[in-house]
Amino acid sequence: RLGQAPQAIVKKVHLGEGIEEFVVNAPLIAAASKAGQFVRVLAWEKGELIPLTLADWDTKAGTITLVVQAMGTSSLAINAMKIGQAFAGIAGPLGLPSELHRYGPDETVVFTAGGLGLPPVYPIMREHLRMGNHVTLIAGFRSASLVFWVGEDECVEQLRREFPTLLDVIYTSNDGTFGVKGFVTHPLQEMLEANKTSKGRRIAEVVTIGPPLMMRAVADLTRPYGVKTVASLNSIMVDATGMCGACMVPVVIDGKMVRKHACIDGPEIDAHLIDWDKFLPRFGQFKVQEGRSKERYLA
Numbered sequence: 001r002l003g004q005a006p007q008a009i010v011k012k013v014h015l016g017e018g019i020e021e022f023v024v025n026a027p028l029i030a031a032a033s034k035a036g037q038f039v040r041v042l043a044w045e046k047g048e049l050i051p052l053t054l055a056d057w058d059t060k061a062g063t064i065t066l067v068v069q070a071m072g073t074s075s076l077a078i079n080a081m082k083i084g085q086a087f088a089g090i091a092g093p094l095g096l097p098s099e100l101h102r103y104g105p106d107e108t109v110v111f112t113a114g115g116l117g118l119p120p121v122y123p124i125m126r127e128h129l130r131m132g133n134h135v136t137l138i139a140g141f142r143s144a145s146l147v148f149w150v151g152e153d154e155c156v157e158q159l160r161r162e163f164p165t166l167l168d169v170i171y172t173s174n175d176g177t178f179g180v181k182g183f184v185t186h187p188l189q190e191m192l193e194a195n196k197t198s199k200g201r202r203i204a205e206v207v208t209i210g211p212p213l214m215m216r217a218v219a220d221l222t223r224p225y226g227v228k229t230v231a232s233l234n235s236i237m238v239d240a241t242g243m244c245g246a247c248m249v250p251v252v253i254d255g256k257m258v259r260k261h262a263c264i265d266g267p268e269i270d271a272h273l274i275d276w277d278k279f280l281p282r283f284g285q286f287k288v289q290e291g292r293s294k295e296r297y298l299a
């Protein structure tokens with residue numbers, strides 16, 4: 001039946017400019033998934049395997065939820081897929097699940113989610129709330145046209161209704177068309193300052209997911225305050241088994257550079273240990289090839 005094939009799309013929701021949500025048949029992956037993990041998606045047989053952090057899963061329905069922003073050839077091709085079409089392959093769940101700790105009533109776990117960072121943040125934040133941890137979500141978007149999942153019946157507000165005393169939410173947008181004008185770092189800075197003077201809840205940890213430059217800015221901001229900060233990395237991946245080195249993350253431990261791999265050591269890595277100067281250029285390592293491929297796809 002339509003949509004019942006393995007890896008078939010059973011639901012597709014247009015979320016914003018170039019952003020689509022897919023609910024996909026994948027019962028085995030749904031049954032094994034844990035917050036913080038990702039899957040590798042192959043849109044067509046000779047396509048590219050791209051990593052996507054799980055936005056949600058439903059063990060009863062046997063589905064997983066993925067959110068994709070059209071950037072290059074693969075994401076453009078995925079976003080053009082329709083309900084009933086099937087992916088050539090989906091492998092997962094991959095990566096280490098988020099490390100979850102139970103914190104005290106005067107502490108909060110702060111999530112800074114930039115743009116497409118909101119879907120991967122969602123299941124991790126939900127786990128913290130289920131454990132009884134207080135959570136502060138700072139969700140930032142470039143502009144109102146790129147805002148999603150914040151409506152009355154959508155993920156964030158549903159969680160706010162379910163956990164009214166445990167979840168605080170701050171929305172920001174770069175251009176001020178939605179929420180507070182500015183970057184996610186602005187409210188975070190205010191919270192860190194308040195922490196110093198023991199006002200408000202103590203920040204137990206910060207989890208940051210979104211554009212690499214944003215994650216670096218968050219790491220730079222929290223470092224002087226000594227607040228544990230974890231970045232969930234959406235690195236370029238090839239084999240996702242720790243063999244090819246494409247997703248290498250240079251990390252400095254006791255003054256020594258150590259190679260971690262986002263696919264098997266992550267995707268969550270201590271953001272204060274990452275050598276961001278060496279790491280950030282890695283996101284552009286296939287820029288030329290990606291540009292050519294996109295030109296060919298659009299031609």
Ligand code: FES
Nearest residue numbers: 238240242245263
């Ligand atoms: Fe190859 Fe991680 S993707 S080592």
